[in-house]
Amino acid sequence: MVETTELVDERPLHQGRARVRPTQRALGPLRLAVVLTVVAATLIGVAGLVDLFQVYDTRADHNSSLSYLDRAYGDVEAEGPDLWPPRRVVGEALATMPENARYRILFGPTWRSTWETKWTDEFTEGFLRFFLLPRVESESEEAPWVFCFACDTSELDGRLRVLARSKDGLLFGRVER
């Protein structure tokens, strides 16, 4: 294998421009195709850049207009509010659970069924799991904290002490032992 460490750096860039014959400057079909392709790329690129300035400016203004909490939770407008659990309840949970807490997430069949329920539940659960770290989600019934999304609370056998609730049926609480 050839070691050509400085090949590019040392390549003579100038190779006798003065000796280029006039015929070489003529546009053959290949060169014409290259010119047309480059011109097309330039036009599309410049037009795209002009559009992008507007798009990026609008996004920057939108991001800047969000409140601190909007930004910390993620942008509801970007994905649709169905995916986000009620913020107030999550805020209460965040302030209540210690950082080493384990919690369960339970969904009932009627939780926000406006969109495809499976996806809504998965996204919502995914958001909580991510957002509440270092508090850790657990599937164990031993987990002392519970988010109940319109779930059947009878399985908690009356032991759930509700600490926060939303109008649309989310309960957050602690399971008494």
Place this chain on the structure above:
Amino acid sequence: MTVRAIAGLVVLNLVILGVGASVLWGIRGWRWWSAFLRLAGLAYLVGVASLTILLTLEVVLRIPFGLATFLASATLIAMGGVLVGALRGRSRPGLRPPRWRLGPPSLLTAAFAAAIALFLEALFRSTRLLPLFETDAWWVWTLRAKTLYFFGDLGPDTLVRATTLSYPPGLSLLHAAGFEAMGGPDTVTLHLQHWFFAVGFVAALVGLLLGRVRTAILLPFVLLTLVMPGFADRVNWAMADPLLAYLVAIGGLQLYLWLEDRSRWRLESATLLLGSAMLIKREGLILVLCVVAAALVASWGERRWAWPCVAAASGIALALAAPWRIFLAATGVRDAPTSGYLSFLDHPERALPSLRLVLETLFDPIWAGLGAIAVIALVLAFVAGERKLGAFGLTFLAASVLGSAFVIWSETAFEISQAPAVNPVIRMVLVTVLVVAPLVPLSLETAWRRGSPAGAPAVTRADHGRSRTGARVTLAWAIIGASLLLYPASMAAGYSGLALAGGAPRFPGPDECVLPATDARNVRVVLGYRETYADARALTARARASGLNATGVSLDDCGRLRVFLDDVPPGSAAGVVRAARAAGFEASLERDPDG
């Protein structure tokens, strides 16, 4: 969201650049720092690749992740690069060659350089305060980055679910390093890390092609690549696809250039880049196989010497990614489509619709025509007699299209649709388009050179900047300078026309929820803010013990717990504040919008 967080990311990326520079000096070396400037983008991506590989190995070996581990890893790689350089007899570089000067840019070059700089500035501005709305980041990338940050590993067993564990940890490790550098899990400023990745990619692309492709051909395609709506929309998302594309694109380009000039360092850097790509996303394996297939086809005429080298490089790249695969196997995690590897055999009816979907997406307007232009350019290169380049690009394109179609065919959970919620085809094709993008200007340069019967000279210094003097040179530099100063100047002047910033940047924090009590009729006396009820309860108890019996707690709009005295008559509020301060509280008066 703070200056501290941004500064932390700047330092992190300088460290990554330093690591990559050390590796590149070891495998390539350079005589002059002026030469390094051109390769800085490549060095950065090599740094990303090297760190990804080593940090992943450490996760597999259960070495706890943290700032100390990251810095030790960076130091280890940098020392390895220096050691290789010493063994290979690399010399210390000088500043610049004798009589070297920065060639004056043409007006065209200046205009495109300015356009690219403006794009990156606008992207930075729209990225800085971008909230983390990407659902895949919640599920995988940033979830695991936060887990690494808090726990030092991939977390308690209950957190690590099979569906997410099978994703390689590369991006999450880089995100976690970002959290360490920022001083906390700032998932908003984290998006800027993806801005740095993009800058590294642009710099690598330009740096590698600058000596081979005239700027009049190169820069329009760099700009076109950046402004593709399908890319520009996603470039700053906290997702793995763009980074995967950068690594495969530059790795593939290096592999092709190695076929051309047989420089060993190109093959070595390609090995690192392609090996790390497999640790960024599962699709990395398919894409690397596509690149390898392209290299094998392109080097058919020289297979006696080329194929063993390609096979060795591929083997090493696979070996670099192997520990993660072994780790998955050892933990019993399935790394297959949810319906199984052979499920496609049960659904033959999905084959053609999958292929059609990928092809339709490749030629979709969201790529600003680059899919079609790439095919034209590669065919032109082929027609011009540059069979190797044409074969490389067209083989990769075909293999990548078939690979993407196969993934969609196999995964029955994917609907045959471009809708991002039900099919990742746009993100898959994004990688394909970004990988062929560098080959387009290279192909057109070849076609241009061979487009004359007598053949034309290779790229000359005259093509980059003929002997320009006087007003045109001044104007060219002025254009570049203006592009760099436009955003800062608009902020200083408060001018927001032409999609400019129009004001000083905001660095929002929880303090923005505090409402000053100026002339307010309804006020409250706030004794302090706390993060947890435990702390808030302690403060409340202390206040009540001091005689402030009406002290209460409520959650404010910034997620903090406000410990306060409500419904304080405006006339006595100042006296209550004085009394509270005398009792040792940091009391303040705030407007109470609730009345």
